[in-house]
Amino acid sequence: MNSVASAALTSWTLSARVIAILLIASAVYFRGWLRGRRLIRQEQDYLRLWAFLGGLGVLFLATESPLDAFDSLFLSAHMAQHLLLMMVAPPLVLLGHPTLPLLRGLPRRFVKEGLGPFLSWPLLKRILRSLTSPPIALLAFAVSTIFWHLPKFYELALRSPGWHAAQHASFFWTGILFWWPVVQPGPGKFRWPRWIAIPHLLLADVLNTVLSAFFVFSGRLLYPTYEAIRASRMSAQDDQTIAGLIMWVPGSIIYLVPALVIAVKLFSPVVPLSYTRRARRVSAPRVSRTVLSRLPQLRRVAQGAMLLLAIAVMANGWWGTQVAPLNLAGVLPWIHWRALSVLALLIVGNLFCMACPFTFVRDIGRKVLPAGLRWPRWLRKKWLPAALFVVYLWAYEAFGLWDSPWLTAWVIAAYFLAALVIDGVFRGASFCKYICPIGQFHFISSLVSPREVRIRHSAVCKTCQTHDCIRGNDHARGCELYLFQPKKASNLDCTFCLDCVKACPHDNVGILPVAPASTLIGDPYRSSIGRLSKRTDLAVLALLIVFGAFVNAAGMVAPVMMWEHGWHAKLGPKTMPAIVGVFVIGGAVLAPLLAVLACAGFNRLRMAGPEVTRRFIFTLVPIGVGMWAAHLLYHFAIGWGAPWVQVSSVPTWLTSAQMLVLDAGLLLTLYVAWRVANQYTRKLRSALALGMPWAVLSCMLYATGVWILFQPMQMRGMLH
Amino acid sequence: MVTVFGAPAPLRVGVADLSVMVQGAADQNSVLDAKVRLHLKRSSATNVFEIVVPASHAAATNKLLYAAHVNLPSAGKWNLEVGVTRGDLAASASGDINVLPPEPPLASHWLYIALVPLLIVLFAANQWLKRNRRFRRFRVRP
Ligand code: SF4
Ligand code: SF4
Numbered sequence: 001m002n003s004v005a006s007a008a009l010t011s012w013t014l015s016a017r018v019i020a021i022l023l024i025a026s027a028v029y030f031r032g033w034l035r036g037r038r039l040i041r042q043e044q045d046y047l048r049l050w051a052f053l054g055g056l057g058v059l060f061l062a063t064e065s066p067l068d069a070f071d072s073l074f075l076s077a078h079m080a081q082h083l084l085l086m087m088v089a090p091p092l093v094l095l096g097h098p099t100l101p102l103l104r105g106l107p108r109r110f111v112k113e114g115l116g117p118f119l120s121w122p123l124l125k126r127i128l129r130s131l132t133s134p135p136i137a138l139l140a141f142a143v144s145t146i147f148w149h150l151p152k153f154y155e156l157a158l159r160s161p162g163w164h165a166a167q168h169a170s171f172f173w174t175g176i177l178f179w180w181p182v183v184q185p186g187p188g189k190f191r192w193p194r195w196i197a198i199p200h201l202l203l204a205d206v207l208n209t210v211l212s213a214f215f216v217f218s219g220r221l222l223y224p225t226y227e228a229i230r231a232s233r234m235s236a237q238d239d240q241t242i243a244g245l246i247m248w249v250p251g252s253i254i255y256l257v258p259a260l261v262i263a264v265k266l267f268s269p270v271v272p273l274s275y276t277r278r279a280r281r282v283s284a285p286r287v288s289r290t291v292l293s294r295l296p297q298l299r300r301v302a303q304g305a306m307l308l309l310a311i312a313v314m315a316n317g318w319w320g321t322q323v324a325p326l327n328l329a330g331v332l333p334w335i336h337w338r339a340l341s342v343l344a345l346l347i348v349g350n351l352f353c354m355a356c357p358f359t360f361v362r363d364i365g366r367k368v369l370p371a372g373l374r375w376p377r378w379l380r381k382k383w384l385p386a387a388l389f390v391v392y393l394w395a396y397e398a399f400g401l402w403d404s405p406w407l408t409a410w411v412i413a414a415y416f417l418a419a420l421v422i423d424g425v426f427r428g429a430s431f432c433k434y435i436c437p438i439g440q441f442h443f444i445s446s447l448v449s450p451r452e453v454r455i456r457h458s459a460v461c462k463t464c465q466t467h468d469c470i471r472g473n474d475h476a477r478g479c480e481l482y483l484f485q486p487k488k489a490s491n492l493d494c495t496f497c498l499d500c501v502k503a504c505p506h507d508n509v510g511i512l513p514v515a516p517a518s519t520l521i522g523d524p525y526r527s528s529i530g531r532l533s534k535r536t537d538l539a540v541l542a543l544l545i546v547f548g549a550f551v552n553a554a555g556m557v558a559p560v561m562m563w564e565h566g567w568h569a570k571l572g573p574k575t576m577p578a579i580v581g582v583f584v585i586g587g588a589v590l591a592p593l594l595a596v597l598a599c600a601g602f603n604r605l606r607m608a609g610p611e612v613t614r615r616f617i618f619t620l621v622p623i624g625v626g627m628w629a630a631h632l633l634y635h636f637a638i639g640w641g642a643p644w645v646q647v648s649s650v651p652t653w654l655t656s657a658q659m660l661v662l663d664a665g666l667l668l669t670l671y672v673a674w675r676v677a678n679q680y681t682r683k684l685r686s687a688l689a690l691g692m693p694w695a696v697l698s699c700m701l702y703a704t705g706v707w708i709l710f711q712p713m714q715m716r717g718m719l720h
Numbered sequence: 721m722v723t724v725f726g727a728p729a730p731l732r733v734g735v736a737d738l739s740v741m742v743q744g745a746a747d748q749n750s751v752l753d754a755k756v757r758l759h760l761k762r763s764s765a766t767n768v769f770e771i772v773v774p775a776s777h778a779a780a781t782n783k784l785l786y787a788a789h790v791n792l793p794s795a796g797k798w799n800l801e802v803g804v805t806r807g808d809l810a811a812s813a814s815g816d817i818n819v820l821p822p823e824p825p826l827a828s829h830w831l832y833i834a835l836v837p838l839l840i841v842l843f844a845a846n847q848w849l850k851r852n853r854r855f856r857r858f859r860v861r862p
Contacts, residue, residue: 007752710829
């Protein structure tokens, strides 16, 4: 192969966004296809699977292969790309009969509650039926084809990536409409007679022939850009002729062959096909269950690994270079650990507490320490960890913890000592439950996690005599945080230690899926916690963590740093800790206080008391977690390879990903607030009035978050 | 023959992708074994900016081109000189390119903000349809 050809063949665009969309679509279809096969098996199943995946493969080829890299140089490459998008990918996708597998592949609750009302909406059904009717589908296909080949619009698409994407999307989707009456993928019976597909295809072929003949024979150069570039010896006019031939010959074959097949089938005698086998259910292997059920054994291994890492971090912090991006203490805790633990919260649950090295050392120490006293009653609230959390926010900025490996090492050492001393004296997991600010962060944030340590069947617990999950037994201790499984709701105060999983003799506890943030919607009695609507201390802690997300992120953007340094220059040296203190107290304490007072004032107009206020405060948790995740994603994206790999610039996809995370946080907050408001009143207007102040507050937080994300940020964890 | 492509179009302050196509003058075939260097220069009343970067196939999506990712620090007219060497042969071409001020972040990310009201409207429609269905179910027929 000559060098030009091999260079051409290695020119793949490979956009992460397109690949992610195609992979998600394949995964959803495959999951639905598997579920469908558990109900009923058909001979065409594999054919459909390969057709659908093949259709997505063709989409990948059209948008990511060298065809895409060369479409701005050669009209012929661009035409081949369009042919794939309009005439090959859509029929293949439809041959996969995608509607049912895609619906089965999505979460059931989402399909039932979210999509169900739309799918059964008569108006929408009518619209879809008319869009896929042969005359309208053909018209849409023809208009899209002609419109985008008019020189003005074609050149526009060549110049602008946005319009180019719109052009490709309209080719693909009108292609789907056009091929629908031909393939008739269902579900349900198509209302038009089968023969209608023949004139439908023939008319499309006429349009295709006229258009391609114009490309070949007009003698006019339609798109001057190709002439201006002249990427090869071939003239732009010859390139246009080849493009016309590509459109003409393969295009006509693609239209005429199915028309012929349908005609032959119509005139053949009908042979009834027994294509279904006996329906049978096949039980699915519970992959997630088998993996997660091994976690109790893996916990000690994870804790041991984290302990080794903590020792390495401390040693490097004390005795290594003090250039933070080159020191484990400047990189591992502040970039990797924070981002990965939030990622774990969003994907599974409180995995950091599960692998906590501090409790590992504490457990070893307890072999000799008494650990017999009960934690003082007057300290059994969250005020102390709430105050410690504010101290953390302040110290992080005021002493530049992220930039000081030496201080970081001391903070970690102090943590080990505190856990050892406190839990060496007091019973249970007093340090985790009543002191550790990191633990509180994870407890509150894990309210939006998609998994929870909970019971499988309440009926089993009702007949249980031993209650080992809380009392413990010979081979496992009971819950040290006093969470009694049958009455436990949500991840609050749960360290994911899995002692209860090991202790339950009926194997009735597991890390099971829950809808994110759904535990915030109700207000049941929660074991060892009570009702959220009665817990001012927990509500204040949640508020601090929510507003703390914005304060922590704002502390590293240019306008805030300039403000701090401006005051520092005015007030003199050594005043920075006080200035940061004013910023942290203002942002994380006073701002939420005023905001909540304002919202509570509006709610009071509707006779709602402090219990309602407390419940709505918890609805803000998702947007707070969204902001933490967006912020920490930034650090991780630029510092993931440190101290060995230094990224030189901010990746282009980063702000988009951060915006998506923040969007998800806001939407979840609004949804939970709406559901909570509906629990107090059945009337639409009253529910809107009750939830509105909190919706406005969350939108203001969102706007603040967007503003922060758009500011130039200090690139911590990188060498400058 | 040298052709330069720039992305984004139009070029703006920030990271730009500058790609160069080098073709033989006689046969217009792509030249793939040359060394290509970009020299960008802009002088304003107060500053002189000068950037020199090599362009390579590795940085290009289309491997027939030579590309470089350049961080353009200021808006205005920049002079771009492309230097091409191949063995003993050397050639260069130059011209002006216009760099616009950076796009406000809202302009490039408005879609993500618009997603929120869009999904809220869809949710409102969902709730409306559910309520309607419930009413329809309980409607008494005469
Ligand atoms: S979780 Fe297990 S030990 Fe606890 S009450 Fe239920 S069955 Fe008993
Ligand atoms: S409920 Fe208790 S024992 Fe079970 S995982 Fe959570 S903290 Fe551990």
